[in-house]
Amino acid sequence: MPGAHGSDSDDPELLPTQPRRAPDAAVETVPPPRAGTWDGVPGPGELVADTYRITRVLGEGAMGVVMLARDERLERDVAIKLIHPDYVASADAHARFVGEARTMARVRHENVVEIYTFGEHRAPGGQRAPYFVMEYVPGITLDARRRAQGVLSIDEVIGVLEQVCRGLGAIHRAGAVHRDLKPTNVLIGPAFRVAVADLGLARVLDRPRDADRDTVSGTPAYMSPEMVRGDVVPAGMHHRADVYSLAVMAFELLTGRLPFETDDAVEMMTRHATEAPPLASELRPELPRAFDEVLLRGMEKDPARRTASAEAFRRELLEARTPSPPARRTASDGATQHPGALRLLVADDDEDFAALVRETLDWAFPGAEIVVARDGEQALRELDRRPAVLAVLDLDMPGLNGIELTAAIRATPRSERMPILVVTATGGAPDWRLLASLGADGFLVKPIDPMALVALARRTLAR
Missing domain, CATH: 1.10.510.10 (Transferase(Phosphotransferase) domain 1)
Known part of the structure; x- marks a missing residue:
């Protein structure tokens, strides 16, 4: 498979050019399917297991196809991987397909696509064809x-x-x-x-x-x-x-x-x-x-x-990637701003963690003003007093939590374009999607590596 939710072609509107590439076809241990034999794969609008309404193809590979589907019971989008019809009768292909599902099920981590369930559906000819349902990662x-x-x-x-x-x-x-x-x-x-x-x-x-x-x-x-x-x-x-x-x-x-x-x-x-x-x-x-x-x-x-x-x-x-002082920036009035003019906001009710973030940012951006707020309301007051160029927010805070604070910041004209990074000890993929829809620029899971925070902060400010 070229990718769990994509293929080597991906969305054409995102790919204006496609330069010559080196060999990228996986070396398989089963023969490739016959060309043009996708008959039998559920199409858009069809149901798999009376639950998953197929929307469209996300990617195709030698062994199967990945479809975007709607879980009508839980009312969420999922990615469903279906074995290629030519392999329905292949014991070796079945074993590999089941093996992939089992391997994915062993792993629970925010940086690995999560698998939800495994099953079989009826293929043409009455045979049972395996499939598994996994998290859909839009992008x-x-x-x-x-x-x-x-x-x-x-x-x-x-x-x-x-x-x-x-x-x-x-x-x-x-x-x-x-x-x-x-x-x-x-x-x-x-x-x-x-x-x-x-x-x-x-x-x-x-x-x-x-x-x-x-x-x-x-x-x-x-x-x-x-x-x-x-x-x-x-x-x-x-x-x-x-x-x-x-x-x-x-x-x-x-x-x-x-x-x-x-x-x-x-x-x-x-x-x-x-x-x-x-x-x-x-x-x-x-x-x-x-x-x-x-x-x-x-x-x-x-x-x-x-x-x-x-x-x-x-x-x-x-x-x-050793950190260096941020480059000089030019203000809207043409005046030169020095690194010391940077103002960074940290909002976290955990004093020890807030101190770690502050020390990390102070090391990465020498001379910057770093303001620490203990809750969402204080963070908004600090931004109202003087805008910042970057905010690092905790997801779980008393009063305004990280999601509510992100939404409030994006509704504030003076800070609506300020980059926002959210850190959490409990969040997962749904929080990622919600925060992204509200305008968050990055997401880190505690306990964080200080250098990972530096890398994400530098990348975000560089944009």
């Missing part, structure tokens, strides 16, 4: 965003990758390996929420060996050397194949190109297995050289020498 794939915008800013890349690392870490802690991490399998949704999707090639490590055969699977442009060679990987290191793919993806986002570029899939895999990648800073001069070491360590040929985990890669990325 576009990371690949679509990259192709629409070109080379992304360094801070936007860090903001995306920081969340991808968290989601990938959750997959690994659940005892699984993704095995097909790439930009088309990463979704960017409301309030800059990033979610890893499509675990169709995932392997659960605690299964018996004969239940999950070691096969060459993945996408050549992002495939680790050990997967290319079919190496026997030492116990505890299988997840480092995902770290390699993560580093390749980071290289591509930071430089605008893959480390190895060729249209031949076999050559691509050979180069991953044998050839050293170029230095990212030589391809993008403004990129700090600290990133070179991080990327090269993530793309080590030997998994034993590679970055140990997605979490370690995340921390190294954040450390490589």
